Amino acid sequence: FMAELFKMEVPEIYDGVIEIKAVARDPGSRAKIAVISYDNSIDPVGACVGMRGSRVQAVVGELQGEKIDIIPWNEDQATFLVNALQPAEVSKVVFDEEANKIEVVVPDEQLSLAIGRRGQNVRLASQLTGLDIDILTDEEESKRRQAEFNSRTALFMEALDLDEFFAQLLVAEGFTNLEEVAYVEQDELLTIDGVDEGTAAELQARARDVLEAKNKAALEAARALGAEDSLIEFEGLTPQMVEALAKDGVKTLEDFATCADWELAGGWTTVNGQRVKDEGLLEPFDVSLEEAQTLVMTARVLLGWVDPTELEPEADDAEDDDDNEEVGA
Template identity: 85%
Template structure:
């Protein structure tokens, strides 16, 4: 068919009808029509020609034009769409490279195949525009709650009509015992919106911790206004949850505000989550204190936090152990998720046995190495001495405070400790040399003979070997495997070498070997000094464990 005056206006009417149906811009439909007509014209006049179509937005008249671009002589490749400056002089007054000569050509007669092809182009463009519109509409709504209507269920996944699009609620994002039928109303959390080939995919969730947080924001005005903040949420979907809240207004109780009058606010959230029990816990910046609150209703006797390992030990009365752990470990698991720490729970009896074992081990160490009787060795351990280095190199005053220890006895103790340490160092050095440790490693500042021995056992025998080590290989660390934190033992970890110290030693070795320019290290240190002033964190000299 030809684009005649009889159907020119029909083009615009069709474009507006399609745009209204698909809720997209009519201009996008018109552009799709222009492209489809352009393709049809190229099939008529030749694919090498640059044929363009422009539809008048008011009259619907379609204008077909042929465009030829002026190029350099040596760049001329397509004679149908390009021409040289010399040729262009026939059509243009003062042609330059880049100029275009546009001439109108007669409209094409569209056969059945061309018309079908044009239709496919329009449909494809309309689908792409519809997908872009859906993505733009929902991409900024990720992280919010949306109401929808269940359309159907496919292999356990629920397809939800959310207005101008469809969302998918996967099986693992449903609360366990929930079942839906078509036309049921459903409230979900938009977890993610992705642009994919088949169109935007909107992933919904009812098990995400953020879903509970958003529900509380809807029910508690103080959270919506920012007076109360939800700091952490941990869920066992459909069973139990813990939520940590803090108030920035001293006159408002965060727990009471979230519970509401006679529990009305929290009950509304519980009903939406199919009866999921919710523990509302006051947040505290002090992690041990927050953990004590999180383990409620169990009572906690003592908490020991190891910040480096991100682990925490909790001691509870013997009769409180099962309550602290919870059914199938639920209570301690949720508390661990809430705090972000690995939790070890032990009873007071177990902790007492462990401390007794440590006491006996240290007592035996002093008895065997310093030739002391049991009572005297126990006195040292009771005063907090844990190893020979502490005895050998502390101030005399710290030894003389022990009952029965005068200056002469303290000096004798230190002399014995130093003799033992020197003998151990000599033996370790001899053993390291026998395993092939070279002087370049032995004489490296910062490494003790025992450290060199440990390195040699692992095949690190030269300074070059040492310089190729990673800091975590020396100091140890933690990695996540399948969601579980796994300990990586460091070669020098038994000697209390930290990550920062290991990094410094390795870089020093690389500088000595000429692998690294020391001026570059100085520049990096200067760049990072300003950032360090702004950061807050634990002091390097602070103890690794603190008790509450």
């Protein structure tokens, strides 16, 4: 509705010179609209604002005074998000493509502005960009990173029987878990000062022994909880994942196939205008929503609930689209 109002007030939008790429609204209160210009000589934000704000004020009037932030759209998601969080200033953006999440670091004094009243600013920015957004202050990020460093150091000290200095070297080189140490190419370990081939081989052997012991323990715990072979042997689930599922009552492949992707990967819901985090059963194992969808669909196919041939037309359509693009080119 708001996009159509802008189209009526801004001739450049009606003519296609400016495009509205995204809109997010909290009706009656505030909205954000992202625009892009296909003519370098035309400023998309300025055109939508109009002389002395005449164009945007006409839309605001139609919406009974709803405040509107006009945002320049950018195909770079991090840049777009910085724009979407205006008027707050952003210090740093860390984007997790696999999880489709983004972490935004702001100066301490900018936190309330970034979040907005009752979380409105960050909620609208999230809707506008389609991303889950975590906002931290500079101090919070520093504390969190130090806590992560200490936690990983302690993990390597205990699991691999290392002294603190050596464990810190591993963390400083970017190693975050035992799996990385166990299965990384040995050459990556050899780049660490003081690590030769013998030391690298010993580190990997220790890491693999610990992982095997953990897998065995998790498998025994899962079976004790009632997990059946159909779930345990399902490709894509680790013993730790099976144990976590069994603890929540998911004990068979049939149980797993009835799960929604967000139940596994986690997500967000809106309750009374507030975004509430839904913890996924497999979220601690960094299972993304897309991975969860694939796992659940694979389970349904194996059980015969879904005919795999019914999924093929989607691939065929994609190929047809590609062919059409090539013809058009």
